[in-house]
Amino acid sequence: MVLIDGGPEGFQWFKREEKEKNMREEITADWARKTSEKVLGEKVKGQIEICLNAIERAVKANQMACSVSIYADALTIKDLNKRGFTVKQYDDQRDGSYLTISW
Numbered sequence: 001m002v003l004i005d006g007g008p009e010g011f012q013w014f015k016r017e018e019k020e021k022n023m024r025e026e027i028t029a030d031w032a033r034k035t036s037e038k039v040l041g042e043k044v045k046g047q048i049e050i051c052l053n054a055i056e057r058a059v060k061a062n063q064m065a066c067s068v069s070i071y072a073d074a075l076t077i078k079d080l081n082k083r084g085f086t087v088k089q090y091d092d093q094r095d096g097s098y099l100t101i102s103w
Contacts, residue, residue, distance in 0.1 A: 040075065047076040051101060055085075064102060071097035 051068050058066035072089060077099075080087045086102045 040073070044073055044075045044079070047072050048079055051076070051080060051099065055101060055103075066101050068099045068101065069096065070099065072099055 047070060050070060051072070054066045054068045058064075071091070072087075077087045077089065080101060084103065088100045089097070090100070091097045
């Protein structure tokens, strides 16, 4: 229960449970799917941005490949493959996770 200032009527007690219950009723499969895609979408966009920055630096250095020290989601790798890059992901106990991107 929550104590809320009721204005001229004084303080009033309200059940927080009712508010939480109403919020939970809004949770649907459609909401869950959209929320998941949004969160994953932001994460993937960030990973792609990191990779594209590394590619630009490598191109300016006249290289044909680069390494990026991240663990990339499958959607990130799929997007880079769609752009024509060859991407390999490694997970080494000593060096950690990284990608090699070549073109």
